[in-house]
Amino acid sequence: MITADVGLASLALGKGSSVLSPRGKKYEKETIDIVLQFRYLSSVERQKGKCGKRS
Incomplete structure (x- = not known):
């Protein structure tokens, strides 16, 4: 199986x-x-606004 x-x-x-x-x-x-676990931690950080584009 191949999946992302x-x-x-x-x-x-x-x-x-x-x-x-x-x-x-x-x-x-x-x-x-x-x-x-890394996927979960990344999700938490995105929700906090610590990752992604900056204003």
């Missing part, structure tokens, strides 16, 4: 599938939790 959606990649890994990003990076069960 990290959440979907996590679900697919849980079902035993092999998952690649569009750039060819292989997602693995051992590291998907870290990727999901």
Whole structure:
């Protein structure tokens, strides 16, 4: 499976599938939790207005 959606990649890994990003990076069960944590932390920072375009 090839996907840019990290959440979907996590679900697919849980079902035993092999998952690649569009750039060819292989997602693995051992590291998907870290990727999901970074995604969550980035979301929190964006909500606080600390990332993205500046006024």
